[in-house]
Amino acid sequence: MKPFLVLLLKELKSIKKEKTILFAILIQFFIASFSSIILIGIMSFYDPTSIGDNTHVTIDVGVVGNNSKTMVGFLEERNLTVKPYDNINNAEEAFQQGEIDTIMSIPPDIDGTVDMTLVLPKADTSKTLILMILNEPLRKYENYFREINGIDLNYDDMEGKPHTTREFLYAVIIPILMLFPGFIAGSIVIDTISEEIESKTLDTLWSAPISLNQILGSKVTAALIMAIFQCILWIILLRFNHFTVHNAVSVLMLSFMIAACISLSAAMVALYFKDRERAQFVFSIILLFVAGCSYLLNPSPFDIITRLASGDHFISTCSIFIYVIPLTILTCIFIIMSKRLIRFKT
Amino acid sequence: MKNILIISKKEITRVKSRFTGKSRLIVLSVLALALIVSFFVYKQELVMGQGLYTIGVAPNGPAITDQRFNTISLDRETAIPSLYGKTIDAYVLPNGVMYRGDPRSQYAVSALKKYLEKEEIDRISKEYEIDLAFPLRVKIKDMEAPEFQPNNTTGNPLSSASGIEQDDTFEPTISETGKDISTESEIIDTTNGDIEATDTPAGESSLIPIESECDDEVLRQLEDYHNSNGLPKFEAEFVSDSDIIIPSLMTPPTPLAQVILAFLYVIPIFFVSVFFTSSFIEEKVNRKLIVLLSAPITPLQIILGKMLPYIIYSIIAIITITLILKGSVFLGLAIFIPVMLFILAIYLMVALLYRTFKDQTFFSVLAVWVITGYLVAPAMFSGVSDLSYVSPLTLAVQMYKGESFGLTEYLLSTVPMYLTFGIAVFLGTRIFNEEFLMGFRPLHTKLADAIYLAINRSHLYLSVFFINLALIPIVFMVQFASIVMASNLPMPYALWVLLAVSIIIEEIAKSTAIVVLLKNSVINSKRQILILSFISALGFLIGEKLLLYIALSVVSQSMFTEALFGAGLLIVPFIMHFIATASVCLLTARFGVKYFPAAIIAGSVIHAVYNLYVIGVIG
Numbered sequence: 001m002k003p004f005l006v007l008l009l010k011e012l013k014s015i016k017k018e019k020t021i022l023f024a025i026l027i028q029f030f031i032a033s034f035s036s037i038i039l040i041g042i043m044s045f046y047d048p049t050s051i052g053d054n055t056h057v058t059i060d061v062g063v064v065g066n067n068s069k070t071m072v073g074f075l076e077e078r079n080l081t082v083k084p085y086d087n088i089n090n091a092e093e094a095f096q097q098g099e100i101d102t103i104m105s106i107p108p109d110i111d112g113t114v115d116m117t118l119v120l121p122k123a124d125t126s127k128t129l130i131l132m133i134l135n136e137p138l139r140k141y142e143n144y145f146r147e148i149n150g151i152d153l154n155y156d157d158m159e160g161k162p163h164t165t166r167e168f169l170y171a172v173i174i175p176i177l178m179l180f181p182g183f184i185a186g187s188i189v190i191d192t193i194s195e196e197i198e199s200k201t202l203d204t205l206w207s208a209p210i211s212l213n214q215i216l217g218s219k220v221t222a223a224l225i226m227a228i229f230q231c232i233l234w235i236i237l238l239r240f241n242h243f244t245v246h247n248a249v250s251v252l253m254l255s256f257m258i259a260a261c262i263s264l265s266a267a268m269v270a271l272y273f274k275d276r277e278r279a280q281f282v283f284s285i286i287l288l289f290v291a292g293c294s295y296l297l298n299p300s301p302f303d304i305i306t307r308l309a310s311g312d313h314f315i316s317t318c319s320i321f322i323y324v325i326p327l328t329i330l331t332c333i334f335i336i337m338s339k340r341l342i343r344f345k346t
Numbered sequence: 347m348k349n350i351l352i353i354s355k356k357e358i359t360r361v362k363s364r365f366t367g368k369s370r371l372i373v374l375s376v377l378a379l380a381l382i383v384s385f386f387v388y389k390q391e392l393v394m395g396q397g398l399y400t401i402g403v404a405p406n407g408p409a410i411t412d413q414r415f416n417t418i419s420l421d422r423e424t425a426i427p428s429l430y431g432k433t434i435d436a437y438v439l440p441n442g443v444m445y446r447g448d449p450r451s452q453y454a455v456s457a458l459k460k461y462l463e464k465e466e467i468d469r470i471s472k473e474y475e476i477d478l479a480f481p482l483r484v485k486i487k488d489m490e491a492p493e494f495q496p497n498n499t500t501g502n503p504l505s506s507a508s509g510i511e512q513d514d515t516f517e518p519t520i521s522e523t524g525k526d527i528s529t530e531s532e533i534i535d536t537t538n539g540d541i542e543a544t545d546t547p548a549g550e551s552s553l554i555p556i557e558s559e560c561d562d563e564v565l566r567q568l569e570d571y572h573n574s575n576g577l578p579k580f581e582a583e584f585v586s587d588s589d590i591i592i593p594s595l596m597t598p599p600t601p602l603a604q605v606i607l608a609f610l611y612v613i614p615i616f617f618v619s620v621f622f623t624s625s626f627i628e629e630k631v632n633r634k635l636i637v638l639l640s641a642p643i644t645p646l647q648i649i650l651g652k653m654l655p656y657i658i659y660s661i662i663a664i665i666t667i668t669l670i671l672k673g674s675v676f677l678g679l680a681i682f683i684p685v686m687l688f689i690l691a692i693y694l695m696v697a698l699l700y701r702t703f704k705d706q707t708f709f710s711v712l713a714v715w716v717i718t719g720y721l722v723a724p725a726m727f728s729g730v731s732d733l734s735y736v737s738p739l740t741l742a743v744q745m746y747k748g749e750s751f752g753l754t755e756y757l758l759s760t761v762p763m764y765l766t767f768g769i770a771v772f773l774g775t776r777i778f779n780e781e782f783l784m785g786f787r788p789l790h791t792k793l794a795d796a797i798y799l800a801i802n803r804s805h806l807y808l809s810v811f812f813i814n815l816a817l818i819p820i821v822f823m824v825q826f827a828s829i830v831m832a833s834n835l836p837m838p839y840a841l842w843v844l845l846a847v848s849i850i851i852e853e854i855a856k857s858t859a860i861v862v863l864l865k866n867s868v869i870n871s872k873r874q875i876l877i878l879s880f881i882s883a884l885g886f887l888i889g890e891k892l893l894l895y896i897a898l899s900v901v902s903q904s905m906f907t908e909a910l911f912g913a914g915l916l917i918v919p920f921i922m923h924f925i926a927t928a929s930v931c932l933l934t935a936r937f938g939v940k941y942f943p944a945a946i947i948a949g950s951v952i953h954a955v956y957n958l959y960v961i962g963v964i965g
Contacts, residue, residue, distance in 0.1 A: 015704070095489060113481045118591070122488045131591070138484065138593035145481035151474055153466050154441045160456030161449060167414070167457065171395025184711065191703035198631055276703055277624035278364055278373075284617070285376050292383030296390070303396045311450070313433045314400055314416060 003210045004218055011192065011222035059130055060099065062091040065106035070144055074137035095119060102130050112149040169243060170310040175302045177234045178251060178309075181227035182259030183287060186266035188223045190279045193270040197342075212338055216271075220263045227259040228252065246311035250320055254308070257323040258301055262287070264330045271341035349643050353651025360628070361621050361655075399454040402428055402437040410438070412461050438462075467594050471568055480564050484591040567595045605725050607671060608742035611682050612689070612721065614663040615656075616714060619693045622656050623706065626697035636780055645778030649771060653690055660686040673745055680756070681741045684763035689717055691770035698774055699796075701786045735759055762819035769816045776800045798862045806868070807881050810859050814885030817855045818893055824851050845957060846950070853949045856882050856923065857930040857942075864931070865939045875931045883923035922956040 060081045063072060068084075075082050083100055085091035091103045103119035118134075120127045143153060193216065196202035205215055231252055235245045245251055266283050273279040294300050299307070299319060307315040365373055397416035402425045410417050420428060425437040429444060435454035436445040443458060445451045470479045567590075629635040638648060661679070664686070668678035696709040725739035734740040735751075738759040744751045776799045777783070785792070801809040828847045860878045863869045869878065930949035934942050 092489070109481070111477075113477050113483070115483050115485060117485045117487055119487045119489050122490055127488075131596070135593065135596060138482070138591075138596075142480070142482040142593045146470070146479070149474075149478040149481055151470055151478060153463075153470065155443060155459065155462040155466060158443055158445075158455055158459040158462075159452075160445070160454070160459055161452040163453040163456040166449075166453045167395055167398060171398055171414075184707070187707045187711070188704055191707050195703040273369065275364075276627070276706075277620060278369065280620050280707075281617075282373055282376060284620070285373075285380050289376065289380040289383050292380065292387045295387050296383070299396065306395050307397055310398055312397065312400060312416075314397075314418075 003208075004214045007210070007215060007218035008221055011218055012225065015222065015226065059101040059133055061134075062094055062100035062103040063106065064088050064091050064103060066108070068104070068106045071104065071106060071137065071141050074140045074144075077140075078133070078137050080133070080137070092119065101126075102134070109145065109148075112145060114145060166310075171306050174238070174245060174309045175305040177238075178231055178255040178305050179258060179301070181230040182255060182262045184230075185223035185227040185259050186262040186283060186287070187280065188226070189220055189263045189266040190270040190283055191276060192219045192223075193267060194274065194276040194279055197270075197274045198276070202342075212342065213335055216267055216334075216338055220260075220267055223263050224256065224259055227263075228256050231255045244311075245309045247308040250317065251305055251308050254301065254304060254320050254323065257320075257327050261323070261327055261330055262290075264327075264334045265290075268334060268337065268341055271338060272344055274342075349647040350651040350654060353643070353648055354654040357625055357652050358655050360625065399436075399457060400434050401454065401458065402434040404437070404439045406440050407438045408440070408462070408465060410461065414457065415461070463594075476561055476564050476568070480568075480592050480594070482593055483564070484593065486589050486591060563590045564592055564595075567592050604728075604743035604746040605722060605739065607746055608725060608739040609718075609722060610671075611664060611667055611678075611742070612685065612717070614667075615660050615686055615689050618656055618659060619689070619710070622652070622690065623693050623697040623700075623710065625652050627700075627703075627706065630783055635783060639778075639780060645775040646771070648778065649694065649774050653694070656690060657686065660690075671746070677745050678742075681738050681745065681760075684760040684767075685721065685738050687767035688763035691767040692717060694770050694774050698777060698783065699789075699792060701792075736762075738763065762822055765816065765819040769820070772816075773800050794858075794862050794865065797859055798866055801859065801863065801868075803868060806863070807878065810863075810878050811881045811885040813859045814856060814882050815889040818886070818889030821851055821855050822893055846954070849950045849953045849957065850946060852886070853926060853930055853946050853953060856886050856927040857934070857946070857949065860927070860931045861934050861939060861942055864935055870935075872932065872935070875935055876928055879928035879931055880924055883920060883927050887920050887923055919956075922953065926950070926953045926956075 058080055060083060061075055062083050062085050063075075064085050064087065072082050072084075083094070085094065085103075088103070088105055091100070091105075094100050095103055101121070103117075105117040105119070107115060120130055143156060146153060193202075196205065202215070206212055235248050235252075238245055265286065266279075269283050269286065270276075270279045273282060295302070299315075301323075304315060304319055308320075394414075396413045398414050400416045400418065401410060402420040403410060403417050404425070405419060405421060418434065420434070420437065422437075422439075425434065425444070428434045429437055429446060429451075432446075432448075432450070435451045436443055436458055438458070443455060443462075445455045473479075629638065639645075661683070664678055664682045665675055668675050692713045693710075696706065696713055700706040700709055721737050721739045724734045724737035725743055727734040728740040728743045735755045735758050741751050741756060741759055773796060777796045779799075782792075782795060782799065785795075787795070797813070800813065803809075825848045828844060828851070857879075860869070860875065860882060863878070864875075869875065926949040929952055930942075930945045933945035933948055937945070
């Protein structure tokens with residue numbers, strides 16, 4: 001056990017010396033920083049109306065038409081400034097002078113149908129933004145006419161907090177943050193092993209009274225310690241930002257087991273190919289393959305993390321511990337095969 | 347040219363030799379498996395957050411097919427304790443929903459509302475005449491307007507998102523009452539107490555539908571709405587914005603499909619990058635570099651020779667993808683060649699600056715994130731903000747939306763890419779020597795050495811001038827990244843932090859070359875320092891104003907750009923740049939290179955005072 005610990009400490013020291021851990025944290029900080037901007041970007045794909053929700057911009061709406069009282073009410077509910085105009089010409093003049101941002105011309109309804117005209121700026125960007133701000137009042141106005149037409153929409157009076165941010169955080173960001181350190185760990189294992197093989201230092205080390213598995217095990221363990229350290233750091237960082245990762249221990253255990261599976265596979269790939277170039281390339285394809293396969297699982301590791309982190313009551317511990325099986329199998333294969341793999345000529 | 351081709355040929359042979367015999371078989375089978383799995387994943391509907399919400403549904407309630415909802419069939423008697431015990435987030439009845447006031451339940455309800463609204467639109471579109479179901483049609487009329495100036499901005503949309511989420515620590519107490527509950531501590535019931543109510547089909551309405559000219563448009567949008575499943579269609583030819591809007595069928599034009607399509611171009615380049623960087627590593631590890639350098643071949647030829655196969659491969663990939671997606675090959679190449687060169691430039695730097703294998707991995711991962719962030723993040727805002735034009739992917743998004751872009755937009759997004767490539771190749775040729783490439787030194791020393799090697803000592807002044815000019819695109823990109831990072835902070839702080847960071851970055855950029863010369867004792871007199879500071883400030887200012895000229899014509903109104911690039915007369919900012927740089931360099935000369943960071947702070951203070959004066963905070 002002692003030589004193993006010595007090697008492990010050596011690995012960790014080299015990580016410290018090369019300041020690689022700083023890079024890892026820098027990368028994560030970068031992701032974190034981007035997350036809020038990407039958040040809105042992706043959220044707008046995921047749920048286009050969220051742009052309207054996240055915009056506190058208010059606009060001045062010019063309204064023309066005698067039949068507009070109800071609409072004005074909906075606009076004011078959204079905290080928009082409404083300016084009434086007698087006729088469309090006056091309104092258009094005000095629009096061109098920049099006094100109002102948009103004009104709603106509302107004719108009287110004919111048999112429950114209204115053809116409203118909306119004047120918008122030609123520029124694409126402001127047009128989109130204004131449309132998104134007006135979306136909610138327009139929908140309410142539409143429902144108002146539906147009611148007049150005798151159509152009753154169910155579930156239209158539900159309220160709730162805008163969910164997109166939370167959904168995106170738990171469904172995308174947290175799983176990525178918990179699994180990403182594992183991917184990096186795999187890459188690091190390939191780096192350290194292939195570096196030792198390519199610079200022929202592994203042979204020297206092996207001639208000392210240490211088994212090959214101890215040498216390789218120390219490298220895998222060092223990478224795993226780093227991975228789990230990053231995951232813990234993330235959970236703390238998220239906490240500082242008022243986001244709670246529920247069931248943190250279970251989430252960490254799952255992340256650890258997945259990182260361990262990845263690292264052991266990476267070690268075997270590195271032992272087989274013996275050079276960084278091929279090993280990294282094959283590793284990245286295998287990762288793609290495994291990620292694809294795991295997505296087809298139900299529940300996928302991604303979903304398990306999502307559900308655990310969001311505090312779901314119906315996720316069983318069984319779905320975490322099932323990952324002990326591949327981990328055990330991979331560990332056994334690794335222990336048995338390591339010597340054979342390294343002697344394999346490619 | 348002949349030498350470049352020889353090196354290219356060698357590079358192709360090298361990569362080929364990597365995959366012979368058994369390893370080729372293994373790589374090909376793994377690749378095939380990955381492709382098959384990717385195909386199956388693509389065939390499945392991509393759902394993020396499966397089972398994120400746990401919803402109880404009454405036996406006669408609606409069928410909820412969205413996989414985000416983990417649904418459990420419950421009768422009312424068991425549902426209420428479950429809701430109370432927080433094991434379910436909401437309870438759906440045929441005509442309403444019961445939920446709690448705590449955030450967890452509220453988020454679930456908001457998601458549920460979106461889903462059920464869509465189902466309801468589906469229902470009424472089938473049950474009623476379209477005139478009745480979609481009574482409001484909004485005709486859009488475009489009109490030239492002055493610059494859009496939203497009033498009363500209480501927070502920027504970027505910073506507000508991070509503040510939305512709250513902890514789920516709120517403990518609710520439950521009591522069942524009517525629907526008009528406003529406190530967070532009670533169950534909210536939207537069923538109006540009439541649980542057994544069922545929908546009344548309204549086939550026979552007294553209103554006679556009048557064929558409106560808009561009906562066809564409604565039908566078309568309705569069809570799109572059914573097909574799209576709420577998300578924009580994944581296809582190259584995007585349906586352009588309609589002139590008639592039906593509020594409940596309206597999906598704002600989000601460029602998701604286009605951004606994914608645009609990103610497809612980048613992936614093949616990322617995949618082969620490991621071979622490109624490894625080509626240099628191998629030469630370093632096997633000490634072949636020494637042999638290569640002694641041959642009658644220039645570093646530029648070696649770099650371009652090694653790069654050429656990857657450039658050709660990327661061009662083929664760009665053309666193939668464009669043809670498959672039925673885009674314009676000319677535009678595709680015009681947009682993605684600079685992107686490809688930019689990525690290769692970054693990987694060239696990764697290959698030349700790394701010290702150990704682990705470095706290489708981290709540099710590469712960092713490079714992937716930086717490149718992806720820089721390219722994708724702005725493109726997601728295409729059509730929403732003009733700032734999106736900093737990324738060439740925005741141009742591709744425009745192309746696949748069937749919209750046009752101007753030459754200024756093209757230049758704004760691609761010139762920094764071309765320049766980065768030029769600078770990287772130039773720097774690469776200067777640092778391509780054994781001592782630099784083989785050495786293991788701290789990163790900042792390595793960067794300083796690289797700058798020192800880049801300076802032509804027989805044309806000292808000219809070198810410093812061009813280094814400053816060339817640094818502009820890099821400063822621009824770093825400052826852009828800092829905008830992104832600053833957007834995490836609340837508004838006034840974001841602006842201050844941004845101001846401070848951009849000043850410090852500019853001061854470092856302007857003085858580094860001179861300080862490197864000081865460190866290597868190439869210069870020592872105050873006169874030389876002052877002249878070099880003058881030249882450095884001049885180079886920087888010219889570069890800055892050139893960029894400003896392009897930027898201003900695209901990004902017309904943004905507080906950030908205003909703060910970053912300033913404005914006003916040329917002579918005053920020049921004097922400021924000169925004084926700040928001279929102060930940094932003179933202080934460093936006086937106290938030693940060790941105190942360079944302190945000198946930077948001093949120079950930044952001078953710079954900041956000037957900026958604050960310009961903005962009007964002081965004076």
